[in-house]
Amino acid sequence: MANGQGHGGTGGYGAPPQVPYGQAPYGRNPYGENPYARPVPPPQPYPAQPPHPAHPAQPPHPAQQATPAHPAPRPPYGAARPGGFPGPAPRRNRAAVLLQFLLQWIYAPLWVLGLVLLFVVLVFADYNGSGPSSDGWLKVNRSFVPPRRLRAELSGRPEHWERYVAPILARRTAAAEAAHAAGGGEVQADLGRVVQVRLPLRLYRGLGADGVVRLAERHGWRGVASGTDAGHVRLARHFPAPATLNAPSPQDPPAAPGSPWGPQPVRFAPLLPFVFLLQILYVPVYGLLTCWVSRPEPDHWERWGARWTVGPRAFRAEFTDSPAAWDRHIRRILERDTNRIRAAATRTSGTTPVHRIQLNRATYRGAGAHRALRLAAEHGWTLDPAYTPDPANSLRLTRSDLP
Structure with a gap:
């Protein structure tokens, strides 16, 4: 054939190159080429391209990965985990x-x-000596194992510990949030406040501090690694400062009587002497009989005292219900707190730039919260922007110009 692909052709597509007669390489293997030998590729007119594998390399299956002969030992309790909390x-x-x-x-x-x-012996013996440095021996509940924790202690399974500690954590965080609503928490530089909760090891032994932090994060809380040790875990939550203060200005007209910022009704004047004398007896009795009762309001005792007790300084102002007597009483309380803070600032060399005080309702009952705010402005005090105003119970004031 013309293309040399037929019988006897001198060359065709795919045929080896012809060698001129007499120029055949000496010692050529007459039995053919070695199939296992690596042939020398002919020169390519174009740049060589990297070979493409028939099947791309796949990562090994987790089950096929080599496992170490000796697994890494588990870190002891107290060692910091990746999150910074013990296990x-x-x-x-x-x-x-x-x-x-x-x-x-x-x-x-x-x-x-x-x-x-x-306690009875110490009361009747008039004991004035110093007691132990710790009050742990007074708390029986520390050595008490409730039935709900017994199962977790015996099984040691994390899910049983989580089922036990979850309601305890929910109660304590709810109480801390209620305390924040009542004015609790530590004021930060951004005028927000931080409330904290601390749990002992006996409540989460099989779950670990990292497990408690994981549960707390579901409710908006976070773990504080700097305050967490091998025996406790500490949680915190940051609440921002109020966006606006819904309060009147000291220069505004006086608030109407009976309104939240206006004067409140005082108690029956002839009854005040009996309250003043009998409170010495019924206040301790009521406190001993109800000290174990869980109160929904963290400031329950302040509200109860404003209702059922009368102080010696406020007795005359409430008994006469005179505006001049109320002003005199409010100014006396403001001067007392200002002098106390000034003395404390002097002892600490003025390291506290912002000072805060609180006026209870019993201080300004008959004058009103707005009148107390006006008198406080005369002494350099203003409403604290870190707290939501609550004139029905207290006024929180701040100033930063004390030496």
């Missing part, structure tokens, strides 16, 4: 937990009875 603590001995759970129903009542007898 679960070592489990307690089951026999010891069961023995404590059985014996606590005997020694806990005896412990409480012994504390009551000791």
Whole structure:
């Protein structure tokens, strides 16, 4: 054929190049080429391209990955995790937990009875000596294992510990948020306030501090690594400062009586002497009988005192209900607090740039919160922008020009 692909052709597509007669390489293998030899590629007229694999390399399956012969040891409790919080603590001995759970129903009542007898003895003996530096021996609940925690202690499973500590964490964070609403918390540089919660190790032993922080983050709280040790975990939440202060200016006209910023009704004058004398008896009795009651308002005692007690300084102002007497009483309280803060600033060399005080409702009951705000402005005090105004219960004031 013309193209040389037929029988006897001198060359065709894919045929080896012809060698002139007499120029065949000496010693050529007559049995053909070695199939295992690596042939020398002919020169290419174009730049060589990297070879493309038939199947791209795939990452090895996790099950096929090589596992170390000796796994890394688990860090001991107290060592910082990647998040900066310790993990679960070592489990307690089951026999010891069961023995404590059985014996606590005997020694806990005896412990409480012994504390009551000791208190009575100290009262009648007029003891004035110094006691222990810690009050841990007064708290029986620290050594008490409730039934709900018994299962978690015995099983040691994280889900059981989480089921136990979750409601405790919810109650304590709710109480801290209520305390913030009542004026609690530490004021920050941005005028926001931070409230904190601290849990002991016995409440989350099998969950670890990192597990408690994970639960708290669901409710807007965060862990404080700097205040967390091997025996406690500390949580915090930041609340921003109020956007606006819904309050009148000291230069505004006086508020109407009965309004939140106006004068409030005073108590019946002939009843005040009996309240002044009997409060010495019924205030301690009421406190001892209701000290164990959980109050929904963190400032319950301040509100209760403003209603059922009368101070010696406010007795004349409330008994006469005279505007001049109320002004004199408010000015006396403002001067007392100002002098106290000035003395404290002098002792600390003025390291506190901003000073804060609080006027309770009993201080300005008959004059009104607006009148108290006007008198405070005369002494250099203004409303504290870090707190939402609550004239029905208290006034929070601030100033920064004290030496």
